[in-house]
Amino acid sequence: MKQLPIIALLTDFGTVDWYVASLRGVLVSRAPKARIIDITHEIPPYDVIAAALTLSACVEFFPRKTVFLVVVDPAVGTRRSLLAMEVNGRFFVGPDNGLLSPVASSAKRYAAVHLTKPSFWLKPVSRTFHGRDILAPVAAYLAKGGALSRLGTVARHLHPSPIPPCHSYPKRQEGSIVHIDRFGNLLTNIPATKKPVAVLFRQRRLPVVSSYATAPKGKLVALVGSLGMWELAVREESAAASFRIKPGEAVILRS
Amino acid sequence: MKQLPIIALLTDFGTVDWYVASLRGVLVSRAPKARIIDITHEIPPYDVIAAALTLSACVEFFPRKTVFLVVVDPAVGTRRSLLAMEVNGRFFVGPDNGLLSPVASSAKRYAAVHLTKPSFWLKPVSRTFHGRDILAPVAAYLAKGGALSRLGTVARHLHPSPIPPCHSYPKRQEGSIVHIDRFGNLLTNIPATKKPVAVLFRQRRLPVVSSYATAPKGKLVALVGSLGMWELAVREESAAASFRIKPGEAVILRS
């Protein structure tokens, strides 16, 4: 089967207002054959870390040529740059605030441009909604097979990633909680690349299990989650709520 | 590219139950080629003002021939009328409770009919879910290119708009807060057609800025939002929560 172009949306717009609908309207008007797929619109307002994590978590499951339209843009209306980028045959459009940087740095190479050509944008461009007026028309253009290079000038440096790094030593990885999911499971930034001797949290050693359902009830446990990263969890409970855990708390893995 | 028919959904059904899914099932069964695009399903229950505003805010970004299926219908099961309407080549289906009136009155002309022909509906029609049983099949019919006039009798008068009006005087516009968005920004009903001398709220003059990000932190400011209307906002904060502002409060613009 021939693949229709796909535009995947990731924003902090919520689903209560007309903001996402305006994006969708621009997209279906300008790229009538493109399929619009939502990643999420529930990124907490202005939370660039959550958006960068969410994007990284699902990119690889989408086919080549997918265009990711990513709008978490607290600096809209200032001189921050807007980007279009190609990585491994997939396209990304969004502000240059670190959102797209983890995807870029996960690949051997990437191509990125600053969006500087107003001929690709809506007219007039508002001061407060560049997602609708600049990014959506650019995403539609890429979905129709348009050339990245025509959209603006080459971007040689991207804003650094907002995701806190995991520090790796020969027998120790020092990471932290970077995300709480809707089940209250706690995602860390520690990749599951080494066999652990111990997973330490709040100066205690956590039991390591293979899946949520094999954990003893009521206990905080560590396991390798579906992204291949270490997670903390409580079986059929919110680990975040039950143990009052917030993003940023340290997790240490001894190997 | 040829445009597939589009059906855009706007309801107060929420996304927790099966109500939206039932609409979608009827639509894909009866108009298999139509694309279903969500505007939102998070209109507060029975809130006809929010629905009318949301519809008006995004209509123009959708292509001609889009069918808008709009269901906020607290009077379902009573003798209130259901409408189908054409405005500027776009179609609208919903109850005659004011929902569709701002779109009608924004255009030079509109055509509307009362839905009186049961042959276009599901059988049987429930007493509590006319969105699924009457409006969705009618929207599917219009999406397939069906004629508006066949659906019922001409509607000569629509229920008045529920959105509070802005009062305009030569050097003064008296409006109010009509909507709070997910960021806590406060939308007014005052169009940005005049250069302001002062924007007044709670007897104070507000600083006027060009975008959210150029506002001083912590200050309530006025700006022209992405709909071309005046808004009140606080940079990267909820203006509604920080200043305990509710819809209905007066805003005055001196020009």
Add this chain to the structure above:
Amino acid sequence: MKQLPIIALLTDFGTVDWYVASLRGVLVSRAPKARIIDITHEIPPYDVIAAALTLSACVEFFPRKTVFLVVVDPAVGTRRSLLAMEVNGRFFVGPDNGLLSPVASSAKRYAAVHLTKPSFWLKPVSRTFHGRDILAPVAAYLAKGGALSRLGTVARHLHPSPIPPCHSYPKRQEGSIVHIDRFGNLLTNIPATKKPVAVLFRQRRLPVVSSYATAPKGKLVALVGSLGMWELAVREESAAASFRIKPGEAVILRS
């Protein structure tokens, strides 16, 4: 019009994280022509009753050949079985925890298999996300017209339905509240097959009305809802909140 294959999604993943996006990515990669339709992702975490009810409530509005991908799977990672099933020309994929049982038992016959053939799955399969790694690829395969029988071994017994039963006697039906919807309306498990003499709740007789809008304001009433089941409701109010009613409370219908 020829029907494109439809995959309808029902999960407890929420819409905040990347879980639904990962499913969608797998589906559009493997079944590029399939249309993805959301039922809901807001099933309360691990709530198999709510998921089973929601699925039953909307199945019949979807066309034949629709593939329902249903993931509420608290036992992921244990030896619980995963199923694919055909009922009345529609397909269902999900864990064997009762989710799919009401649909199966509503029909004269069904065909079901245990998913035992890893050649249809993603590689590697994670321990915590079988929705993405097993169920989504299987749903994509069915959407492309694949044969149910090839997916595994025949399932002769399904896990029993989690929905509490309604007990029927010659002049009396004893049921209970099984679901609260976003409007606070209370769905019971009592089908509206008999003319009622009285609807009893908390030892009081409730007024019976024909639609929400014809109820007296502020009164708890009984009516036949859009699923053909008895409901309790308060006009333009949340009956659940106003009368502090929870799922499980008894409702009795005398006829």
